[in-house]
Amino acid sequence: MDVEQVRRVLDALDGRGVRSWVAGGWGVDALVGRQTRAHRDLDLAIDADDEAAALEVLSHPRLGYAVETDWRPTRVELGAPGGGWVDLHPVRFDADGHGRQADLDGGWFDYPATALTTGTIAGREVRCLSVRQQLLFHEGYELRDVDHHDLALLRSLVPFGCEPLNVVPMLPGMTRPPYPSAERLDLVENIHGQAVADPYRWLEDPADPRTVSWRQAQEGLLAAARETWPGQEWFRARLAGLLACGAVTAPVWRGDRPFFTRRAAGQEHAVLLTVDPDGQERVLVDPVALDPAGTTTLDHWVPSPEGDLLAYAVSAGGLEESDLYVMETATGHVVDGPIDRSRFTSLAWLPDGKAFWFTRQLDPNLVPVDEREYHSRVWLHQVGADAATDVMVFGDGGAMIDRYEVSLSPDGRWLQIESRAGTASVNDVWLADLTADAPGAATFEPVQKGVDASTRLAFARPDGPLSDRVYVRTDQDAPRGRLCVTTAEDLGAGNWRTLVPEDPDAVLHDYAILDGPELERPLLLVVRTRHAIGEITVHDLTTGERVGEVPLPGLGTVGDRFDHRISSRSGSGHEIWFSYTDFATPEQVYHYDATTGRTTLWAAAPGEIELPPVRVRQVGYPSKDGTEVRMFVLDDGTDPGPRPTVLYGYGGFDIALTPSFDPFVLAWVTAGGRYAIANLRGGSENGQAWHRAGMLESKQNVFDDFHAAADFLVAEGLTTADRLGIYGGSNGGLLVGAALTQHPEKYAAVVCSAPLLDMVRYERFGKGALWTVEYGSAADPEQFGWLHAYSPYHRVRAADTGTDYPATLFTVFDGDTRVDPLHARKLAAALQHATAGERPILLRDETGVGHGQRAVSRQIGVAVDRLAFLAGRLASSVPFDRPGSA
DSSP states (O other), X not given: OOHHHHHHHHHHHHHTTOOBOOOOBTTBTTSSOOOOOTTSEEXXXXXXXXXXXXXXHHHOTTBTBBOXXXXXXXXXXXXXXXXXXXXXXXXXXXXXXXXXXXXXXXXEEEEOGGGEEEEEETTEEEEEEOHHHHHTTSTTOOOTTHHHHHHHHHHHHOSSOSSTTOSSOOOTTSOOOOOOOOOOOOOEEEETTEEEEOTTGGGGOTTSXXXXXXXXXXXXXXXXXXXTOTTHHHHHHHHHHHHTTOEXXXXXXXXXXXXXXXXXXXXSSOEEEEEOTTSOEEEEEOHHHHOTTSOEEEEEEEEOTTSSEEEEEEEETTOOOOEEEEEETTTOOEEEEEEOSOTTXXXXXXXXXXXXXXXXXXXXGGSOGGGTTOOEEEEEXXXXXXXXXXXXXXXXXXXXXXXXXXXXXTTSOEEEEEEEETTOSOOEEEEEETTTSOGGGOOEEEEEOSOSSOEEEEEOOTTSTTTTEEEEEEOTTOTTOEEEEEETTOOSGGGOEEEEOOXXXXXXXXXXXXXXXXXXXXXXXXXXXXXXXXXXXEEETTTOOEEEEOOXXXXXXXXXXXXXXXXXXXXXXXXXXXXXXXXXXXXXEEEEETTTTEEEEEEOOSSOOOOOOOEEEEEEEEOTTSOEEEEEEEEOSSOXXXXXXEEEOOOOTTOOOOOOOOHHHHHHHHTTOEEEEEEOTTSSTTOXXXXXXXXXXXXXXXXXXXXXXXXXXXXXXXXXXXGEEEEEETHHHHHHHHHHHHOGGGOSEEEEESOOOOTTTGGGSTTXXXXXXXXXXXXXXXXXXHHHHHOGGGOOOOGGGOOOXXXXXEEEETTOSSSOTHHHHHHHHHHHHHOOSOSOEEEEEESSOOSSOOOHHHHHHHHHHHXXXXXXXXXXXXXXXXXXXX
């Protein structure tokens, strides 16, 4: 092609969404190759007819965009006047420097190691194809002064940046991504004497035409960027393979009938099953049978005391706005429901199964519009009756954010209600004696009220050997938890006798009582986590003395990550069931028999998969204030040197990050990366004191712990700053949002999912008001100061400061009723405006899903984008870079 044709090529490529490329000249398939991709280079070239055309390509301002070839030789037909086309050739280098160029006919053109030249760009040594050496392979072509062209041309090009294996990190002076226009309002409010700017307030409204247009433009920007991300199909295959393990949960027993969920390989959602008296399994609730589109989820379920009825809640579209139903277990017939406003309901059956107490929100017509997501109450519902006739039994006149949990003693006498403000860790405990009042007219007396502690009562079964006991699990005067005993006549805290004292190094989560006649003595099993690792110890039920431990399969998590539940039969018994998982083991269910002291596998993960090698280390590091913080570090156990690394954290709401099987993590490790999980303050890894050290006025500790984790990974030679990415979701999205705005220089890439980012206005949207007990409220002057100090949206630096923010991918979901996607929209717009660098700020806005559960295919979809984005930004040496890899 001549110069004019090359100009048309540039225009055509630009119009096709091509975003980055390298040029070649007449007879020279790579006039200037891209710098090395570490061990396996992959360059692109564009053929041109003569030196003038080649130089036109090299000097064109659109250089710095990325190319769209799927790493295969591609001919781009121009369709311009006079026809014309462009060939895009991949070039690979092996570790010895030998290069191979893929031709359109399926052949290869080989370059020896002498074709490589080295140089320095932006302080980093890189390799490229030498122009002089290439010319030796092509007859009849001369280029004047080629010696100085080698690196000079490469410096002027730098189309992909200089990080090894990085597909699109751009350097200063290159072309910025074409960010959608976003109006900046001159909106400044005075809040408690502080001027607070909010230029993107209009992005809070999804129906605003400007927001609609802006979101559509962001979709286009994301689609173009996605074309440059490496290994998407490789990651998709690996994730699908790992998720084929399926899932199974520990059984909930009603007599001899177990209820449990299981997802087999190929299923989009887990199904709820039971086992009939004849030993046959039977499906009770299959979300896909209810909704073939896969957007319906099973949110909650509770069998009746005899197991003849099942209450279950489902919701659609990720909204988590559950409808409650009642099913006849033997027939599968639905005999009640739907009962709406049953989100996250707590439910307790009456002994005869004819009614239940449950939590439900007030009729929205009875509360202000902006409070309809709140105002929960406890109701008594008769099975089969119109829910409009339900009787409110607790919560009348309660605060907007009060929430309740309801339970009934084994003998049906004592109705217990725990109340808490929002997501607070402390609770009040109320008790009603149903021998004195009817179920719908119970009189409640406080057992614990206004105490800075979390407490739960459990009554011994009436026919047991210690039938007068009431067990009290509490963190009052014991931040890591203790188990006490008392009687129904002496429920005051002053009468509690400690049965299992607080362990100074382990957190108490759950317990089970085994007092069947098969045992020599009644036993107590206690579940704890010690430095985030689960354990079950065996104690004498009478004295609390430790007498042994339950053998576990490994160092992992016992039960669910949130409540660590172990399951036993109702009534007397000698056995328990519990789920177990670790970083390399899919969740499976084990059975422990106290008569033999043996633990055996009860239900394996349904699917057989090939597990990749993974090495797990737990390390400690000092935070900014000297506090010791622990962190899990995972890799494949081969190269101890620096690797592309993802740092993950949460740090909030008294939630611990314990070992679990995560295909996302394993896919990254299999690709050659390293993955770190930091047990930050704000979680429950070290008890309630650890939680409180990372909430309210101490929230900055969480961010400091995270920054210190990043510094540790770099200082220990596990990664480098330009190969370190961070990832977090929900409260963890706030974490990484704070990280990237406080220290943008520490991180190369960020994945920020379903995040809270405008902490000045967060409590106005979604379920934000529930979280004021964790973060604070902007309505309070002092608490506003805490929030405004770290609010990521308000910490974005002015555009004229020259701040180069990390490459960032926001992932949000339009069905998210917990954290409104507006947070990500506002920070994305602010960063796109402010960043001085060329690293992209992208928004992935997904429909039909929400904050929590989703179909497996939707899990894979978002995980592929997160992984491929990180791989591209962090220079991940992934297997798909090898010739012949899938």
